[in-house]
Amino acid sequence: MKTMLKLALLAGAAWSAAATTAIAQDAAPAGADAASGQVAVDELVVTARRREETLKDVPIAVSAFSAETLERQAANDITTLSQTTPNITVQTARGSNSTLISYIRGIGQQDPLWGYEPGVGLYVDDVYVYRPQGAVLDVFDVSRIEVLRGPQGTLYGRNTIGGAIKYVTNRLGDEAGGKIRGTYGSYNQTDLLVEGHAPVGGGLSVGGAYALYKRDGYGANLTTGAEHYDKDVQAYRLSAEYKPNDDLFFRLAYDRVEDDSNPRHGHRELPALVGGYKVLDAYDTQAGLGDKNAVKTEGLSLTGEYHASEFLTFKSITAGRKGHTQTLIDFDGTPLPTLDVPATYDDRSFSQELQAVYSDDTVQGVFGLYYMNSQASGEFDTIAGNLGVSIADGGKVSTQSFAAFFDVSANFTDRFKVSLGARATRDHKRSNTFRFFYLGATRSPYQGGTPRPILQVRTNYSAEKTFEEFTPRLSASYELTDDLNTYVSYSKGYKSGGWDMRGDAFLTPQTVEGYDPETVNAYEVGLKGNLFDRRVSFATAAFLSKYKDQQVTTQVVVPSGIASSVDNAGASTLYGVEFEANARFSQHLSGTVAVGYIHAKYDTFSRFVPGGAPNPVNPSQTIPAGGQVVNVADLYGFQNTPEWTGNASLTWRGTVAGGELQVTPMVSYRDDYQQFEQPLPLLDQKAFTLVDLTASWAPEGGRYKISVAGKNLTDERYRTGGYNFGVATYNNSVIGFYGPPRTYSASIEVKF
Template identity: 80%
Template structure:
């Protein structure tokens, strides 16, 4: 009840501000040029003022991200209400993202993310290599709530749009070098030039090097280091005002050392202790390689004054070779070598219409993707190597539309819908090999299979109709409000870790999940446009949520993906930017969410303890247990907040911008089951960035300090406590305090 009162007070504060703003219209006060800048977004596939979009959207320009010291897209977690965007446990560049409690922590092939990531309108279907570094971009937009009526692929939780810069009509270039803590050495080189006849070409190269925050005390290698190279190339052709073509290529190579985590418990045998957060005693090796690349062709034709036709053709692929030492010791108690491969082709056609009374988009989408992989679980205490592998192929077809109509000068309604058909084919195997060394699939000694635990193929089709409706009303020229309903959908699949001898139902797969999302919002400008703000209150009813669980049983590790049942999520969000003086501006973001399971029906395999009564062991055949009272949402802190100030003034003939920023995340769970050893307490991060720009914008000097109070906070973990795997409980941590300086030269 207390939480509901807090949420109601926050929503009420926004509506009180609205009343003040409406009154202020009667007696406007000149602001002497102190208006905040108008924010223009393309959330609905057309340029609109943020005030007019009946969707909860956060937008960040490249300049804003630079002032926030954003090195990659995980900075969004600090600045955006009710989201989690971070690097996956045991990884350097795999993305984990949640919006309003909806996401997908498990990055294994076959699982679909709950949050859609788009690079220039191209859907990125796998999370490997998706922790995108922020360079040479126009802006990033975060859309909260289901967006299936607007975007190519289903986005049940929301969407993150990464928009790169278009080439201009002038030749220009830029070089930026950065040096910082832990021997950070970054280089960015970019340039573009017109060729003639409406053709321009451009490219960018980025190199990111950094020593580790810690050490692998067994091998001597750097731990939590960075070794990444990225390339972007593009060509744009605009023969006239009505035609535009863009061919774009990107490639990222991540050779950073493998991340193994640090032990949160001492071993039961062997004498290995808890060490520094960034150190590890893992003995399984440090080799890691992640390669991703994409090619896309965008064609746009302004067919008339009101109609634009657009085609987006894209292909993407990726390959990962990595190792994770789950036990964090030189002993091969729980070592995991893994290989992942993926590729996809997509084609999207759009028709965007806009006149004075009707605006909207109609789209057709097709995607053909394959994701495969294999990993070993080398279980030294059991004398086994367990090989898990398989492949999932998806053919997705969808038609969607979202149109708005002005019923009066101030009242507008929007109607949208999506029809989705996903056909999936899967092969899955799980094999036991005698001997605690790599299996033949991972280059180990050839030997016969000891036992086949899982070996099946399956295919099925998932179809869903998902509508959206909204109504918006302009309370004044500077203020608008809206209400909306939308349905989100994510298709089902099969557990790539499933053991058919422990959980026979694994061959049946898991069902799709759906969410019914209700939202009301208020956004616009206050105090003669010295303040811009956006607020939203939301309620989501989540059904058949897909939850991945691994538990220790006598024969090893049992995996299951449960359609957990139902849950209720509600909360509020508030964002504002204020021009306090001619030199000083402020940004505020605040989010609150209450996420609770109504039912959580989890299958517990035979031999495992009963979650409702740990003294009892689940009998043969396993049992489904409702654990809603014991479980909670992962990666979903109740409160998130951010406050920053930016002072801009003249210094040495140039312009100096100083931005201190404080961000807060409430306590949160790493998994659905509370685990005090791994769950993270509330923490606050303090950052400061100072950027001096020379006259003519030819030179920039920047000094950035991140996590200045040196907070140590977990971003993930693995829990395999107990004697079977020698108390293998490990945690992964966010970056410590760092300071960096950079010089940029533009010509």
């Protein structure tokens, strides 16, 4: 009852505030400040539908953050989106500084293992970033970041079942310029950013950016003496733009990320049963596996645009990406080789997209073809000291994806528009998977260990499948006034099927059959626009999603190691509301607010329980011989999906000492959430609040700027991930991974 009351109040406030002022807006004369444009929120243009539109006109729930906004938030990387965007989780994966885990409206993918598909698509300048390794993008050389909530199966295709994140970099233009920014902060943070661009002549411009991020660890590895939770990242971007005339444009872009930060081994949440190892500070470890970690990703893309007429533009996006990861995770957090996992990942992809964009006063739309050829492979050892074995899991998944799509809007009247879109996708996948047991609790030959014969073949198979899906979208929007737009929409999302790379065919023979795609049907109603002579811009949405054939990963401890399965175990219903607003109260004061609520509940969650085991739904009963599939929906919940999320900030601007001073305090809230589908009190995170404060000063003319930032000022300790192997076989190994502590930094930036 309390939750429903909050939901009703939130939705009612958003809708009634707009509705009661709609008539007044048309009648009220603009004030002097509003007429001059000095007191009004900025209007941001986005490309959520692959064509330029203002936020108000897009019938999609979109959050957009300009470079200036991201700077005010002291956004170091895209994980800041978790603080500022409703119903979203964007965080660093367990064990790494640069592997991405993302969820939108309860849908995503927690496991970054090769072969598993993400549920949220990440795009850099419309190029799909295929794998999560190296995808925690640092914020530099950025024009804006867009977050599209809800399935984007029509325009963006497979694996955008939860939504999409678009990272849009700066274009070079035809004027020379650049900047240098240096930052020093807590834990010896030392960052350097250099950007520059210049016209060469004949319509050709070149530019580049280099970023270096270094920081000591928040903690230490007490066994090796190495830094723990440190940062050592270099990133490069180079581009060339050629515009010989107003009708032609080409852009060649290259990017590379090198992350040599030490591995994050996690924090032991329980004392060890053997060796007397205790619970340490949240950022310390006693891991003995080592401190070598390396992630390298790079991509090359060529974008071409041809304006065939006033109404028609053709566009081509050609891209290739590849990555290599060498990483370690010591899951037991002790010098003992109880549960050590060295791993290697490799991936590469090629994609080609062709678009035709049409726009006149009546019809606007995009038509396109898409092709991707990708390979993802890897191998990891599970060194199980108490079992005296090393388990090598490895394989490769190759994917060829084809799609044809369109999205067209038609103006039936000056205020009423209908949009229709659809995408037909065909994924052909081939997989090779193996799981070998080696005698001896040391690295297997795949990870550079002593060559020795295989003790037991648990899995070794090849398979291939073709998955096809049709994902339509339909929306209708109506402008209540020149400043208010309301819409309703239906969309379908799809995530491809595959095979469990950890599957043990000896324990679970069905693993060789793989798992099917999952789909979601989403319904949304929204209202967005401007109020009070554009002093306030806002967007609100209410959504309902029916999620089917959910791919659920389950790992359980068994006498021979760890048994993994990926099953289409779930079907669920998700609904909620979101509200975002920007306000300009005066020439000196502005503010933002964002609130999200989501109710995510399984309708069914099928789990096989072996014969003789207690029935998890009714422990007084015993499962009959042969086993039984049990619906445990009432016992399970959604991971990485807080019921409530919220954010509020204020920015004061004024002239101080001959320059402009900006001060921005920001508060963000995340409700409690589970790390996995099954509740785990030792790992699940309680609700927490983060408080940040940034300030900057720039003299008149703005050639240089001085900035300071304080993040997590109340020094909250909060988990962003964890693993549960709390049994004697693995020395009571329950470990958590934590977000950053309180930090301070100061920057100076010089433009030229």
